[in-house]
Amino acid sequence: MIEDDEGHARLIERNIRRAGVNNAIRPFRDGTTALEYLLGADGTGEVSAKRHLLILLDLNLPDMTGIDILEKVKANPHTRRSPVVVLTTTDDQREIQRCYDLGANVYITKPVNYEGFANAIRQLGLFFSVMQVPENP
Amino acid sequence: MVHTGYDPALVALSISIAIFASYTALDLGGRAGRTAGSARWGWIAGAAAAMGGGIWSMHFVGMLAFEMGMPAAYDLATTLLSLAIAVGFTGAAFGWISRRGASPRDLLIAGPAMGLGVAAMHYTGMAAMRVPGNLAYHAPVVAISVLIAVTAATTALWLTFRQISVAQKLIAACVMGIAVAGMHYTGMAAATFTGDAAGAHAMPSADMGHGQQNLALAVAGATFLILFLAMLASSLDQQRIQRELRASEARFRAAVQAVRGVLWTNDADGRMVGDQPGWSAITGQTRAEYEGYGWADAVHPDDAQASVEAWTATVRERRTFVHEHRVRNADGSWRHYAIRAVPILDARGEIQEWVGVHTDITEQRQVEAELRESNEEIQRYAYIVSHDLRAPLVNVMGFTSELEATRTEIGEALRGHPQAERIDADLGEALGFIQAAVTRMESLIAAILKLSREGRRNFSPERLDMTALMNRIADAQRHQTEQAGATVIVAPDLPAITADRLAIEQVFGNLIDNAVKYLDPARPGRIEVRAEGVGGGRVRFSVADNGRGIAARDHARVFELFRRSGAQDRPGEGIGLAHVKALVRSLGGRIEVTSELRVGTTFSVTLPRGTVTGHGQDGPPLRLAAE
DSSP: OBOSOHHHHHHHHHHHHHTTOOSOOOOBSSHHHHHHHHHOTTSSOGGGTTOBOOEEEOSBOSSSBHHHHHHHHHHSTTTTTSOEEEEESOOOHHHHHHHHHTTOSEEEEOOSSHHHHHHHHHHHHHHHHHOOOOBOO | OOOOEEOHHHHHHHHHHHHHHHHHHHHHHHHHHTOOTHHHHHHHHHHHHHHHHHHHHHHHHHHHHEEOSSOOEEOHHHHHHHHHHHHHHHHHHHHHHTSTTOOHHHHHHHHHHHHHHHHHHHHHHHHTEEOSEEEEEOHHHHHHHHHHHHHHHHHHHHHHTSOOOHHHHHHHHHHHHHHHHHHHHHHHHTEEEEEOHHHHHSSOHHHHHHHHHHHHHHHHHHHHHHHHHHHHHHHHHHHHHHHHHHHHHHHHHHHHHHTTEEEEEEETTSOBOSOOHHHHHHHOOOHHHHTBTGGGGGBOHHHHHHHHHHHHHHHHHTOOEEEEEEEEOTTSOEEEEEEEEEEEEOTTSOEEEEEEEEEEOHHHHHHHHHHHHHHHHHHHHHHHHHHHHHHHHHHHHHHHHHHHHHHHHHHHHTTTOTTHHHHHHHHHHHHHHHHHHHHHHHHHHHHHHHHHHHHHOOOOEEEEOHHHHHHHHHHHTHHHHHHTTOEEEEOTTOOOEEEEHHHHHHHHHHHHHHHHHTOOTTSOOEEEEEEEEETTTEEEEEEEEOSSOOOGGGTTGGGSTTOOOSOOOSOOOSOHHHHHHHHHHHTTOEEEEEEETTTEEEEEEEEESSOOOOOOOOOOOEEOSOO
């Protein structure tokens, strides 16, 4: 989970847990550490081989935009199969199109009122609980 | 047959009258051609009187110069008739030929008419002569005299209404004077007098000679006096014109300095010619460099071709030239100029030259660019702020809900505690206030976000039938309108405009919606949508209601974000008019409100008819007042 807002990260985690998802969730607060985890310190992506990854990605990050991460993840042979769920407050049409063009699997706008937000996250949790995540090559 | 002869002094006098009269007529007639209005007819009447009266006077003196050895008397009525014929025909011919739009063919109508008039005058004058004897005419010579009259008159008219110099005028006057006199003496040669011997001796010829000479001198004197007065009037007019010309030149020079522009002139074909001190001063180009289309070398390479094309198209179509381009100044810097040039027409409507002004708008352009930049910055800022403000809000709201869940757990844990109920109520109240405040904050942020989005939206202008569009808006709100017992009246003849459909619908949808929302329950609502053309290719649409009205102190406030006026008894965020104002501004228009409490409100939206291009509309070509 790449999300710079600690509160959001916490709320997302709580709601996903409530939906019964028990997989490990690794939160990252910025793009650099997230990329290091995904592609390794050498940037080859070999560290992600054989991993089962589902990436939850916020687009507004302090050190880079989520689109940069999306681009690198989808261009790397070891990570490109990992489903990427873009979760952000922006509902700019061009940005949504750009994300799907780059290979994002799901784009979700965070509803601003909490009820909507919590509902969306719970649904997402339910979705995750039935979702098949492939092993990376 | 009586012996006849001519008094040479009187003959010379008659010819000089003819020449002087011709000159006066040419001068006055020429003045008529350059004057407009009632003064024109004054000059034409003057020219006709000078020409007709002068010819008649010449003729009369010529008659007196004729010595036929018998006493002659003149019938007053017929003599005056001959004068009237001369002035009348000449006046009619001058009037005909000097109409606006008279063609060369008109000369062939007016000229012969005037010639025939002169001939008629001559032979009427002859008929006024009471002589003791018979008068016979030799027909072929009469015909020649008429021919001379027609030719002389046509030439005279042709010369009168042409622009000619003083020297040309003098020569023309001599030729015409001699032609007029020639006609007269040819006419005289056509006449044969047969004397009556008894009559011839009835009066001593010496007395007769004196009488004739005195009469001739009196007529000639009167004629010269009249012609002299006419010339005096003409010269006073000339002085007035020159004064005006000097004043106009001084005004022109002052205007050039006042507009801070650089003035230049081009010839009728659009080539830069002659001295162009203004252009040389800014560009440093020499005459050889800027002549023809050389000026384009000083124009920025990116603008030069477009400038030359626009200029040649303008010259071809004889329009007003409105353009902008960058020019390299003598110091090597590029400056931005706005150009406006107009053709100057001469009296015949032909282009005489082009006069243009280059106005330096570099600073203006810079300020505009800065303004645009800061506008964009504000929009970006509004977007970022509203966007970023939402993130913490989600946390506030989210953890409030978490607290809500914790509250239930606290309730469980405190079961049986004496303060349990109070603690739960306090928690509930605090959580309720937090949630209400967050909901409010959320809607305000959403409003700012929407406004900043509108500012960044791209408009796609299309031609809009405004009557149909307004009727559709009114129909869409018919339900609310009918519930309020109101009627919306859309004028059937609203002018079409070219603009973005969605933006226009939002603007007028909001205004009509507001009008329906804030009606006065004291009277049935009546909302009228009208339009009127205003200058500068703009249309002012107005939405007028007879609703509750807006207090004068709130007129400016109603357009501010989150501000509302009057009793707060209707749902709303105070966003609509701020949104409308932002949209109208983006469309290149302006919005104003006039309102009176308890009487009604009118919102006026002034919009350009077409898309904003920044080009002014063409004015009519200039005509020189004095040349």
